[in-house]
Amino acid sequence: MLQELRELAPVEGVVGNMDEAALRELLPERRVVEVEGARLGIVHVAGPSVGRGERLVSTFPGCDAIVYGHTHVPEVSRVSDVWVLNPGSPTERRGAPAHGMLMLAIDSRHIRPELVTLRLDEANRCSVP
Secondary structure (H helix, E strand, O other): OHHHHHHHOOOOOOOOOOOOHHHHHHOOOEEEEEEOOEEEEEEOOOOOOOOHHHHHHHHOOOOOEEEOOOOOOOEEEEEOOEEEEEOOOOOOOOOOOOEEEEEEEEEOOEEEEEEEEEEEOOOOOEEOO
16 A cells, blocks of 8 residues: 555655554654655654653654654644644544544645544545535
């Protein structure tokens, strides 16, 4: 699946706790990417909720935003001048109030995150309400 996505567009990712062994060999646990001059730290498991934002900022020094997953609960917050972001999940809601995803508009290091809430129809296809 990763190769198919990379045939469509550039893809950067990190390994998740449920990924199969073959994918674990291809992706790191964390990474930093640069987009339009903005540095984005990416990790799946961000640890306990207490102190999470501060811990992420210290783990990814110099980043303008840190994106994490694992909890499936969306987050768009700031720690000092750094965005701390979790897109939620378009497929498995778990403890989140709704299915979701995150869109980032980035221009000259200026980041504008937008949390998008999705709804599933009877065939379990996602759509934007």
